[in-house]
């Protein structure tokens with residue numbers, strides 16, 4: 001099966017709204033010892049925007065995710081969610097404020113079924129603590145929500161399958177379902193299609209394209225068809241620095257991206273803003 005037509009996938013999401021940024025990353029600086037991994041990195045993501053982050057291995061993409069999610073406090077710069085500075089906030093506080101990362105859910109309950117995982121996720125998402133979850137799972141609303149989400153993410157056929165028997169790709173789909181169950185304002189997806197079959201890749205691309213219209217998405221992805229099929233805007237990182245930043249089509253047409261990422265010849269013009 002071929003990849004989803006980028007035009008079709010983008011048409012499934014509304015254009016990025018002209019509003020104040022939902023997520024603002026401002027002049028981030030970070031280093032591990034003498035290795036500088038974030039060098040004055042800034043980017044804004046509007047509600048409804050899908051922002052792609054690309055760069056070679058070791059460029060600092062996952063580190064930037066760690067900084068945004070609060071797992072790393074940067075040496076300099078700031079992170080703002082809906083205009084509120086969250087640079088020093090711990091990850092659980094950021095999650096409560098609406099920042100989700102699919103990566104954080106890779107500790108699925110392997111012995112439970114997909115349905116049970118979604119029910120537990122729903123309970124956590126809505127803050128119903130200290131209740132026997134099996135009793136709660138009988139509550140119609142919790143079950144219905146779990147089933148609806150499973151349908152949206154294409155997991156309906158494996159609802160009663162124990163997670164440890166699922167393919168890697170299906171487990172990743174479940175991780176994304178659990179992240180969406182938090183009803184986040186911002187979702188960080190680090191290589192969502194890594195390790196997936198072509199069919200699973202198409203499926204997850206469609207599901208991401210179909211995510212809630214107000215969600216701000218930041219996605220790292222090595223599959224350029226997927227990345228440019230989803231992204232409204234793209235930032236190219238290299239050695240921790242922002243090399244290019246702009247509308248997806250402009251970045252896609254740039255010589256650097258064509259040569260390094262798309263394996264095609266450069267074109268004569270490169271209408272991309274290069275940060276000073």
Ligand SMILES: Nc1ncnc2c1ncn2[C@@H]1O[C@H](COP(=O)(O)OP(=O)(O)OP(=O)(O)O)[C@@H](O)[C@H]1O
Nearest residue numbers: 032033035037055056057058059060061062063064
């Ligand atoms: N905890 C750490 N301590 C020291 N160095 C680290 C640490 N985490 C990452 N690095 C280094 O920082 C650099 C950036 O790593 P990072 O994982 O952010 O890159 P990346 O762009 O996500 O790469 P990839 O495409 O391979 O996932 C790499 O050289 C990596 O080896």
Ligand SMILES: [Mg+2]
Nearest residue numbers: 061062063190
């Ligand atoms: Mg990485």
